[in-house]
Amino acid sequence: MPRKCRKCGQPAVINMRQHKLALCKAHFPAWIVEQTERFIKKYKMFTHEHRILVAVSGGKDSMALWDVLLRLGYQADGLYLGLGIDGGLEYSDESRKIVKTFAEAHPQTRLHILDIEQTYGEGIPALARRTRRGKGKPCSVCGLVKRHEMNRIAHELGYNVLATGHNLDDEAAVLCQNTLNWQVGFLARQTPVLPESAGFARKVKPFFRFYERETATYAIVRGIDYIYEECPFSEGATTIYYKELLNQLERDKPGAKLHFYLSFLKAREKEALFASRQQEEGVSLHPCERCGQPTTAPRLCAFCRLFPEEILNRPQEAFRPITLQFRTGKASQER
Amino acid sequence: MNENVLVTLRKQQWEVEPGKTARQIMEELDLNPENFLTIRNGDLVDDSTRLLAGDHLRLVAVISGGDHAA
Numbered sequence: 001m002p003r004k005c006r007k008c009g010q011p012a013v014i015n016m017r018q019h020k021l022a023l024c025k026a027h028f029p030a031w032i033v034e035q036t037e038r039f040i041k042k043y044k045m046f047t048h049e050h051r052i053l054v055a056v057s058g059g060k061d062s063m064a065l066w067d068v069l070l071r072l073g074y075q076a077d078g079l080y081l082g083l084g085i086d087g088g089l090e091y092s093d094e095s096r097k098i099v100k101t102f103a104e105a106h107p108q109t110r111l112h113i114l115d116i117e118q119t120y121g122e123g124i125p126a127l128a129r130r131t132r133r134g135k136g137k138p139c140s141v142c143g144l145v146k147r148h149e150m151n152r153i154a155h156e157l158g159y160n161v162l163a164t165g166h167n168l169d170d171e172a173a174v175l176c177q178n179t180l181n182w183q184v185g186f187l188a189r190q191t192p193v194l195p196e197s198a199g200f201a202r203k204v205k206p207f208f209r210f211y212e213r214e215t216a217t218y219a220i221v222r223g224i225d226y227i228y229e230e231c232p233f234s235e236g237a238t239t240i241y242y243k244e245l246l247n248q249l250e251r252d253k254p255g256a257k258l259h260f261y262l263s264f265l266k267a268r269e270k271e272a273l274f275a276s277r278q279q280e281e282g283v284s285l286h287p288c289e290r291c292g293q294p295t296t297a298p299r300l301c302a303f304c305r306l307f308p309e310e311i312l313n314r315p316q317e318a319f320r321p322i323t324l325q326f327r328t329g330k331a332s333q334e335r
Numbered sequence: 336m337n338e339n340v341l342v343t344l345r346k347q348q349w350e351v352e353p354g355k356t357a358r359q360i361m362e363e364l365d366l367n368p369e370n371f372l373t374i375r376n377g378d379l380v381d382d383s384t385r386l387l388a389g390d391h392l393r394l395v396a397v398i399s400g401g402d403h404a405a
Contacts, residue, residue, distance in 0.1 A: 002384040012381040022381060059399055169398070216372055216397040220379050230399060243398050247369035 014217045017254035025221045032218045036068045036206050043193050045204040046161045052076045053112075053159035053201070055150050056102075058095025060219040060226040061165030063102060065207055067224055069163065070106055076163070078103060079321070081149055082115035083142060084123020085231060092123075095227045102224070104326040112153060114321035116145060121311055125233075131306055138233045141306070148303035151293055153321055154201040166205040169212040172257045173242035175264055188274035191265075198287060198294060211257070212243070340386040344371075344394040357392060358382035370398055 003012040005024035012022035023031055039045070046052060054069060056062040056078040069076035080099045085091045096113070103111035117123035122130065124145065128138035154162045171190070178186045194203040207215060219226050234240060249256045267273040285294040288301035290312060295301035304312060325332050339350040342360060351360050357373040357380065373382050374393040386392055 003381045011384075013379045015381050015383065025379065060397075061399070212399070213369070213372060213397045216395065217379065220372065220374075220395075228395065230396075234399070240398055244367070244370065247367050247398075250369045251367055 013221060014214065016211070016214065018211070018250075018258050029218055029221050032064075032210070032214065033068055033071055035209070036065075037072055039192075039209055040072075040204075040206055043204075045163075045193055045206060046074070046202070048074060050075070050160040051158065052161045052163050053079050053150075053154045053157070054163045055146070055165070056080050056099050056111075057165075058098040058227045059165070060224075061167055061170075061207060061212070061215045063098070063165075063224050063226045064215045064218045064222070065163060065165040066102065066109075067222060068218075069206070070109060077110040077112065077159075079112045079114075079150060079153055081146055082113065082117070082123075083145075084115075084117040085125060085138075085233065091227070091229065091232055094229075098225050098227055100324070103324060107325070107327050110323055110325045112157065112321040112323050114149060114153065114319075116149070119319055120307055127306065133306075137237070139237055139239075142233075144302055144306075148291075148293060148301070151200050152291065152319075156320075159201050160196070162201040162203045164203070164205055165207055165215070167207045167210050167212050167215050168257060168261055169243050169246070170239070171205070171208050172246050172261045173239050175261055176242045176246060177238060184274070191268070198292070200293065209258070209262075338388050340388070340390045340392055342392045342394065344396070351386075353386055353388040353390070356383050356385050360386065360392065361394070366394070371396055 003015050003022040004010065005012050005027055006022055007027045008024060010024040010026070013025045014028055015022040052069060052074055054062065054066045054076050056066055057080070066076060066078055078099060080096060082096060083092050086093075099111065103109060117126075120127075124138050124142045127145070128141045131141060133141045133144070150162055150164075171192075175187070175190060177183075178190065192205045192208040196202040218224075246257050246260075284296050287293065288295045288297075288304055289299050290304045291301060293301055293303070297305075322333060337350070338353070340353050340355075340360070342349045342351055342364070344366075349364060351363065355363070357375070358368045361368045361371060361373075361382070368382055372395040373380055373384065374395060375384060375386065376391055
């Protein structure tokens with residue numbers, strides 16, 4: 001006999017072994033929504049008064065997060081960055097379509113779109129080749145560009161909070177990698193809530209306690225379209241290696257991933273692990289001379305060093321995203 | 336009608352004997368059940384579900400990678 005939902009006895013669609021909890025297709029999405037609200041309050045992420053910008057990629061996590069925040073009645077708009085990744089799959093084009101279709105179905109939200117190639121003259125693959133940052137893997141330069149542009153756009157458009165769809169597997173994989181390499185600086189900065197600083201939005205990860213299989217299940221059960229294909233550049237990515245490693249542990253010891261990450265958070269907060277390191281880092285950060293974002297580099301931040309001056313000195317409006325809002329089936333657009 | 340269970344994962348496919356649970360099938364194929372969701376004949380099911388002759392079991396990978404900033 002297949003497992004039954006603990007709440008109603010119908011067939012379960014997921015068994016969360018770390019919680020000893022199996023739920024059906026009706027009760028599981030409701031549980032995700034309730035738990036997200038609980039985490040938002042428990043970790044003081046934001047309130048209904050805040051304007052939230054959700055970084056949406058067309059993947060399961062960010063699409064599910066956008067859906068949950070809208071169901072909870074938050075003022076949550078989407079930001080999509082076109083990265084110019086094709087990989088024979090038209091990856092970026094497909095993900096943009098998915099994000100736009102979702103926005104069309106939710107007239108209470110707005111979608112901001114910025115195409116990196118149109119804005120900066122190069123998409124991620126070309127940028128990675130030219131700068132050689134990340135030793136041939138575009139993931140490093142992609143992360144740098146996304147973080148900078150999400151920060152910039154949230155600030156310029158007046159959002160208080162920037163929300164990303166990072167899940168527990170993402171967080172545990174990064175924690176594992178940084179611990180094995182004793183990257184103390186990175187460990188000190190890893191947290192589900194990064195407070196606002198120097199005019200920049202607070203960064204939050206409302207899904208940080210959900211396993212990746214839970215966000216995927218939520219998207220499927222809710223009928224949310226997402227891009228199933230993996231980013232063509234992620235093959236062999238370090239994150240995937242650590243996630244698979246942790247899932248081997250999880251198979252044998254249910255709850256191991258959750259315990260690993262939550263124990264880390266507890267050590268940070270209750271035992272002040274890395275407190276002195278955080279103080280040192282706070283002192284060594286200063287604003288980039290061009291964009292004003294915090295950096296440890298002497299003049300320009302790593303993002304501004306990627307591009308020639310003629311690109312960065314273009315008029316301000318060249319860097320503004322397109323904003324779409326779909327009301328009564330018609331799109332309004334502004335820049 | 337196929338006497339076996341058809342299992343697909345992206346472009347790969349296998350035929351396995353009926354009567355086993357989705358979790359047992361994944362373990363036999365040397366796949367970690369933690370990495371996949373299981374869809375039987377178009378419906379998402381828990382991995383304790385037993386597959387019958389003619390069923391199609393689609394495995395959906397849940398791991399995403401790269402610098403997952405969004």
